[in-house]
Every structure is written in structure tokens, then in C-alpha cells.
Amino acid sequence: MRDTQDAATPTILVPVKVLEGQGLPETLATFLAPADVVVLGYHVLPEQTPAEQASLQFEERAQSAVENVARAFREAGGEAEARVAFTHDRDQTVERVATEVGATAVLLPNPVGEVDDLLVAVRGAIDADRLAALVATLIGAGTQRVTVLGVTSEGADVDAEAAVADVRERLRTRGVSADRIATETAAVERPVADIVARSGEFDAIVMGESEETLWSTLVGDETERVAEGAIAPVLVVRRGPAPESTSG
Amino acid sequence: MVPDESSRESDGGVVVTGPTELTDEASVTEEGTELERTIGLAGGFAIGVGTMIGAGIFVFPGLAAGRAGPAAAGSFAIGAVVALLVALPASELATAMPKSGGGYYFVSRALGALPGAVVGLSIWLGLVFATAFYLVGFGNYAAGILAEVGVPIGNATVVSLALVAGVLLTALNVFGTENAATLQNYVVGLLLAILIVFLGYGGLDALGVFGAPSTRERFMPFGPFPMFTTAALVFTSYLGFAQVATVAGDIKRPGRNLPLAMVGSVLAVGALYVATIFVATSAFGSAALSDFGETAIVEVARAFAGRAGAVAILLAGLLATVSSANASVLSTSRAVFAVSRDVILPTAAGRMNLRYGTPHVALALGGGPTLALVALGEVEVLAEVASFLHLVMYGLICVSLVVLRRDEPEWYAPAFRVPAYPFVAVPGAVASFGLIAFMQPLSQVVGVAIMVVTAGWYKYYASDVSLKGAL
Numbered sequence: 160m161r162d163t164q165d166a167a168t169p170t171i172l173v174p175v176k177v178l179e180g181q182g183l184p185e186t187l188a189t190f191l192a193p194a195d196v197v198v199l200g201y202h203v204l205p206e207q208t209p210a211e212q213a214s215l216q217f218e219e220r221a222q223s224a225v226e227n228v229a230r231a232f233r234e235a236g237g238e239a240e241a242r243v244a245f246t247h248d249r250d251q252t253v254e255r256v257a258t259e260v261g262a263t264a265v266l267l268p269n270p271v272g273e274v275d276d277l278l279v280a281v282r283g284a285i286d287a288d289r290l291a292a293l294v295a296t297l298i299g300a301g302t303q304r305v306t307v308l309g310v311t312s313e314g315a316d317v318d319a320e321a322a323v324a325d326v327r328e329r330l331r332t333r334g335v336s337a338d339r340i341a342t343e344t345a346a347v348e349r350p351v352a353d354i355v356a357r358s359g360e361f362d363a364i365v366m367g368e369s370e371e372t373l374w375s376t377l378v379g380d381e382t383e384r385v386a387e388g389a390i391a392p393v394l395v396v397r398r399g400p401a402p403e404s405t406s407g
Numbered sequence: 408m409v410p411d412e413s414s415r416e417s418d419g420g421v422v423v424t425g426p427t428e429l430t431d432e433a434s435v436t437e438e439g440t441e442l443e444r445t446i447g448l449a450g451g452f453a454i455g456v457g458t459m460i461g462a463g464i465f466v467f468p469g470l471a472a473g474r475a476g477p478a479a480a481g482s483f484a485i486g487a488v489v490a491l492l493v494a495l496p497a498s499e500l501a502t503a504m505p506k507s508g509g510g511y512y513f514v515s516r517a518l519g520a521l522p523g524a525v526v527g528l529s530i531w532l533g534l535v536f537a538t539a540f541y542l543v544g545f546g547n548y549a550a551g552i553l554a555e556v557g558v559p560i561g562n563a564t565v566v567s568l569a570l571v572a573g574v575l576l577t578a579l580n581v582f583g584t585e586n587a588a589t590l591q592n593y594v595v596g597l598l599l600a601i602l603i604v605f606l607g608y609g610g611l612d613a614l615g616v617f618g619a620p621s622t623r624e625r626f627m628p629f630g631p632f633p634m635f636t637t638a639a640l641v642f643t644s645y646l647g648f649a650q651v652a653t654v655a656g657d658i659k660r661p662g663r664n665l666p667l668a669m670v671g672s673v674l675a676v677g678a679l680y681v682a683t684i685f686v687a688t689s690a691f692g693s694a695a696l697s698d699f700g701e702t703a704i705v706e707v708a709r710a711f712a713g714r715a716g717a718v719a720i721l722l723a724g725l726l727a728t729v730s731s732a733n734a735s736v737l738s739t740s741r742a743v744f745a746v747s748r749d750v751i752l753p754t755a756a757g758r759m760n761l762r763y764g765t766p767h768v769a770l771a772l773g774g775g776p777t778l779a780l781v782a783l784g785e786v787e788v789l790a791e792v793a794s795f796l797h798l799v800m801y802g803l804i805c806v807s808l809v810v811l812r813r814d815e816p817e818w819y820a821p822a823f824r825v826p827a828y829p830f831v832a833v834p835g836a837v838a839s840f841g842l843i844a845f846m847q848p849l850s851q852v853v854g855v856a857i858m859v860v861t862a863g864w865y866k867y868y869a870s871d872v873s874l875k876g877a878l
Contacts, residue, residue, distance in 0.1 A: 178761060204764045206450075206589070207580050207737050209507040210442035211434075211656050212744050212759055212766055218440045244433070246443035247657070255432050255443070 168238075169263035169293045170195045171394065174253050177224045177243065178202045178217055183268060185231060187392060190274040190363065192237030193296050197260045200225030201244045201252055210245040218243070257397060263293050264365075267386035267393040271362055274303060278361035278391070280354045281309045281322050282381065285367030290396045291329035294365055299334050306361065309344040310353055319344040351381050355388035364393045431660045434505075444659045448667055450592065451658055454734055455651045455672025457595040461541055461731035463644030464602075464680060465704045465724045468687045473697025475637040476628035480684040485638035487677030489842070490645040492835030493801040494673050495825045496808035498666035501652040503811075503821035505661035508745025509652035509738075510800045515749065517807035520872050521865055526800045527746040528861035533796030534739040535773060537646070539780035540790035541732035542569040548724040551705070555718050569781045576733050577774030580740070581767050591733055598726040601719055602679060608711055609686030624692055639845035643790070644680060646797045648673050649804070650734060653741040662822025739773030740766050751869045788853070791846055795854035798839045805836035 171191055175181050177200030200221050204213050225241045232239035240260075246252040257265055279294060294305060307326050309319030323342045330340055347353040358364060369381040378384065386393040433441045471479035500513040511530060515523020546569030550560040579590070627634065651669045658664050687696055687707050696703045708716035744766060747757035759766040780786060809832050811819055825831050843851065 202764075205583060206446070206657075207583070207740065207770075208759055208765050209654075209656050209741060209744060211436075211507050211748075212757055213764070214436055214440050214442055215748065215757065216759060217761070218436065218438055222438060222440065242441065243439070244441040244443055247445040248443065251445060252433075252441075252443045256441075 167292075168193075168195050169289070169296050170197060170260055171293075172197050172199060172253065172257045172260065172262040172265045173228075173268070174199045174201055174249070174265065175225065175228055175268070176201065176203075177221045177228075180224075181268070183228055183231065184271050185235070186273050187268070187271050188231045188235040188237070190271075190297065191266070192232060192235040193300070194237065194263075194293070196229075196232045196237055196239040197256070197262065198225055198229045198232065198239055198241050199244060199253065199256050200228070200242070201246055201249060203249050204245060204247055206247050210247070213245045217245075221245075262397060263289050264394045264396045267382065267395060269386060269390060269392040271392050274362040276361045277303055277305045277363050277365065278354075278358065279305055279307045279326060279365045280385070281307060281319065281326060282311075282350060282367060283317060283370065285322070286396060286398050287322070287325050287329055289399050290365065290367060291326055291333055293394070293396060295330055295333035295335055298339075302339075304339050304341065305330065305335065306341045306343065308354070308357065309342075310350040311344075311346050312350055313346050313348055315346070319346070351384045351388070354385050358385070358389035358391050361391055363391050364389060366393060366395055368395055368397050431662070434656070442656070444657055444661070446654055446658045448659075448664045451651050451654065451664055451668030452672050452675075453592045453595045454654060454737075455648050455668055456599070456676055457591055457730035458647030458650045458734040458738070459645055459672065459676045459731075460595075460598065460602075460679070460727050461544065461644070461647075463641070464683055464727065465720070466544075466701050467641050467644060468684055468707075469696045469700045469703030471637050471641050472684065472688055472693035472703070473700075474629070474640070475633040476626070476693045477624055477684070477688040478627040478629075478631070478634040479637055479641075479688070479693070480681045481626075481634045482637035482641055483644075483677065483680040483684055485635065486642045486645050487673060487680070489638070489642060489835070489838045490648060490673045490677070491670065492831055492838060493805060494648050494669045495666075496805050496828070496832045496835060497649050497652055497801075498669045499821045499823050499825045499828075500804065500808060500811070501655045501665040501669070502662045502823045503819055505655040505658065505665065507653065507656035507741055508748070509655065509741070510649050510804055511742060511745050513652075513807045514800070514803045517810050518803065520749075520751075520869070521862065522803060523749075524746070524751045524865035524869060525858050525861045526803055527742060527749075527751060528864060529796045529857050530800055531739060531742045531746070531772070532776075532857055532861075533793040534735050534742060535776045536780065536786070536789035536793040536796075538573075538732050538735040538739065538773065538777045540786045540793065541728045541735060542573045542777065542781050543786045545569055545572045545725060545728035545732060548721050548728060551702075551721045552718060552725065555714060555721065566781065566784070570778060572729070572732065573774065573778045573781055576729075576736055577770060577778075580733075580736055580774075581765050581770050582763055583765075591730060591737075594726050594730045594733070598723055598730060601723040601726070602683075605708060605711075605716075605720065605723070606679070606682045606686055609690060609707065610682065612711065613686060613689030624688065628693070636845065639842050641680075642842055643794050645673065645676065646794055647731070647734070648676075649797075649801065650738045653738050653745075666823040736770065736773050736777075740769040743769035743772050750872050751865065788847075788849055791850035792853045792857070795843055795846060795850055796857065798843050799854070799858065802836045802839035805832040805839065808832045809836075 171194045221243045225243050229239040229241035244252045307323050309323040311317045311319045327340050366382050382395045433443050511527035514526045546565035549568045550565045553560050648669050690707045699706045705717050705720050708720040744757045746752045747754050756768050758768050
């Protein structure tokens, strides 16, 4: 589908609850425009409703709504593909489509204004290379500032300093000038709460995909909890099929 | 490519389209919309088991043992074999056409719009009758529990309890955005747990672990013939495995999960039935069971564990009727959707609402008549009519397989193929139609009348519908 020259451009999957009138702020479209965007308009049904039944009645409405969102991205100068899915399980659909389009990151939407300050929250094992490639694509040509924040649980055996330095180095290699990158590390009791607390200072958050644990199944992914607590949208960087490098 | 279009060929005709591209994870409509497949093997299995284990497992042991002696276990085994003869062809057809609608869809595509319409509309009515029967069964078990704990009950209480359950189930499905289907899985799980404890204890007891082994009774006190006629009586307890195919459009990896869920649920339920008869006849002997009649299993449980045992089995009966009723309400709604999609009923019948995301019209077309029937009574005859209509569909499913296999259309590419299909589908069809002969004349007359009325409706309302892909 894509030209080979575009192969290096990261793809961002933007899931939108299309029949509930969820739109996306224009500022976000501008921010994401340098990347390729796949807008996934989805509608979650209870299991007693066949997906086909919903599509017969609401397909056209869903398609025109998602097309409107995609158009906003194109008007902001980006590439955008529109897809519509009826499902009983949002996560399954997002995961399937993200895999199909080879998405670098998935957006968890939140209200946003102009994106000037970006928070890159580094937690545990992340795919630093994909993360850096994504951030560099989004802000490389602009003037936005990035804060790379390494957050670890107190007493955890993780070298946050090294992980943060690694991300910073990769961003610089990819053309983000040093004066636009700030770094910090913190060892705190509740990392998610700490990221949420700091999110007020930033306009958007980039995080690595969290690992599936028993705890995360019970209370939700770290990234989802951050998105719920924060006022800024969260870009979740997915692990690559064969990560070239990981840190932490 | 699956046949999925129907159209009205007359002027200003309606053209209906459906998913055209089918994969393991999602299907894609002509407009490019993706329909996620989200029901796994466990979900499909729960639909099959939940629909089948209705009141039958508790009602039939006494009646069947009276007719056939301990060989009643053989009757249930024969029933399972007949069910498998239909489940295998149904599985093949479902993997070739993994779409909402199940039996209606196969028959209409293989045999044509008229037989399809008769099956689709009569299964809708048959499911309504069956649901009413399950709800009255629920009322009886609930009243039984009340009686055990000392609350006096009358016949009016049974009907009121059944009506309340019916209203709650329909409301749950219309307003329950938190997945009524998940509730189904819990109900079936709890039911199976109670049954396995009961059968495990009873089985050990029968083998003499808790005292002297029970005296051996002759396996066929009345000879082999009653074993076969009794099989016809108890086959009702296997109705429902084909409902798995009604969710074919939403099931993950349909090529693998549909056959496994359908065949697996028949085998599981058959094993439970046979074990139940073994335990019951070992505990009491068939003459005593026959005297207990419809409450035989409750008396067996009472003999094992006193009042607690009796209440536990009544509770299991309650869960069994809830799961059957709930599964049937869901199947009814899907059956209505499938025929309205092909414009055999007005398409408004398939409409859903965005607020709850549920097909409220189809659910009401199931729940409304059901409540009316419960209130009016006479559900026993209607239950047999429901069996009649199911058996007609099962027979036609087998015929559909033979027709499709003899001259395979281009689109026909099932992931699962029945081995030696004529030796499965032909006996399956003969057995299904043959079982109808054992029914009461009244049920046969009502069943035929319903089929004539549905055929009349087709001629009146939908005779200009032609189904693309039909042979």
C-alpha cells in the first residue's frame, strides 16, 4: 500500500469512538501530521448484537464521520487512511489493526491545545529506537521542547539514568538539537501517579507500551491509567516485531 | 466468496449486501467496514451447552427410566449420536458460511428462498415457544426451592415467577451493555460445577465407595426396543447445538472453533446425560425413579445429601432453565435479524439502537410473544412444537449438505469437511424427520400449520426476493 520511500515514516494509529461523536482537536492533527496516520473509527457493541447488524444500519454514518477526521489530518498536511470497525472488544480491534498497518504508536486521545512541550516518560524496557524515531519525526522540523523523564519505582533495579541518556542520544542523532531536550530522573513510590501529576506541565505524552502483568490486567495498563489521569493525549509506542535495541 | 446478497428483482428493488471477505480475525463488508470476530471457543461452547442443558436433564431421568430401565442411559447415548449426525453437517456448512443466521442461512442458500423462509420464520416461532417452556420450567424450580424452605406456593406463583424471569432476561438483553453473554458463561460454569459434584459423588456411591455397591439391575428389563423409542422422547434434551451457528459471524477462527464448539458441546452434554441416568438408576432402581416421575433427580440428590442436596439440584435446574432461556432469547434475536436482512421480514425488525447498542426490535419480537405464551399457559404442547420445528430445520440442514456437496458451487469452500458425508448426512436427515413421527398428533398438526403459514407469508410478502448464490 505504501511507497517504499515512506517505509521509514512512522505510522500512528488513531482510534476514534466514531458513533459517539468523538472528534480530534485540530491542534492534534497538526502535531501528528508529519507521521502517517491511520484513523480507526470503531464502535463497541454488547455481545448480544451481531457486528453485521450494526454495520448494516450505521456503516455509512461511521464511514463519513471517520472520513471527516481523516480529512482534518490531510488538511494539516499529513497522510491519513480511514478505517471503520464494529467490534465487541476495543482492545482486540486496536491491536489487530495496529499489527496490520505496522503502527509505531497508538494514540490515547485527550483534549489538547498547541503542542509545545512534549513529555517522554521512560519506564522499564522500551523500544528506544522506535520511540526516538517517532518523536524526531513529529517535532524534528519544529521548535517544540522535549523532556525525557525516567521514572522508576523506589528500589527498582533499573538504570533510569542510562535509559534517559540513551533516548536523548538517539533524539540528537535524529536531528533534535540538544537545547530542545531536557532530561530528568525520579525514583518515586507510584510512578503512574507521578507521571499524571507532572502531565499538567506538558501538552502531550509519549510512553512505551507497558508489559502485561497480572497487576495490569486487574487495574489496567500503565499507559491507560496515565491517559485517564492526565489531561494530555498519550502516544503509546508499540514494541517492534524485532527490536533493534532496548534500554533499561 | 460467500453468497451474501439478496435482492428484490422487481422494480425499485431492495439490494442487501453483507460481509464479503472473511478472515479468522474479522470480516470486511463491501464498503470496507471491518467486523471484528470476538467470541472464542469457550463462548461458542457455552452457547451450545447452555442451550442444550435445559430442564431436560432433570425432567427426563424418571420418565425415561420408567420406559426403558437402566437402558435409558443408552437412549441418551443414541440421542447424542443422532445429534452428532446433524452437528457434523451443520459444522461444515457453518465453516463454509460463517455468518449470522445459522440454519436459516444454510438452507436458504442451498435449497432456495422458500424453504429458507419457512425455516427462518418457523425457527423464530419455535424459539419463542422453547423460551416460554424454559421460563415455566424456571418458575417450577424457583417454586420448588421456595417449597423446600417452607414458603407455600400455588400455580399462580409459578407463572408470576416465570413472567418476572422473562421480563428480567429481555430487559437485560436490551439494556445490558455489560454483556449478557458473559452472564451466560458464569451461569453455565456454575451449573456444570454443581452437576459434576453431584455426578462425582453419585458415581462413587454407585461403585460402592460409601457402603455396599448398589444392586445390579438388568440393563434392558423391557428389551432393546423401548431404548430406541425412549431415545425419541429424550432427543428434546439435545435441541440447541445448532444455535452455535447463529453466532458464526462473530466467532474467532470460525473454521476451527465452530466445529469444535458444536461437536464438543454435544459430546459434553451427552456424557453428562448418560452419567446422570447411570447415577440415578444406581441410586434407586428404575421402578422407584419412575414413581418419582419428573422430580426423580431431586429425590436422588435428597437421598445423597438431604435437604441441602435437594436444594442444590433445584438450584442447578434453575440455572439450567435460565441459561436455556437466555440463550434462546439471544438466538431468537439473531434469527429475526437473519430473515430481516434478507427482507423476508421488514428490515425494521433488524434495527438496533445506538444508546444501548442492542437490537431492541428483534429482542422484543422474541420476548414479547414469549411473555404472552407464558401468561396464557399451554407451554408443554408448544415445547413439542418447538422440537418439531427444530427437527425440520435439522433435517433440511442435512439435505442442504448433500445438495451442496453433489454439485459444489464455486464459493463453497468449507474449512471443515464431514468425512464420508453421505453416511452422516443421509442418516442425519432420516433420523431428524423420523423423530417427528414419534410426536403427539397435536404437535404435528400445529407444526405443519406453522410451516404452511410461514410459506404463505413468504408468498405474500417476499416471493420477489431472490438470493444470489442460491443454487
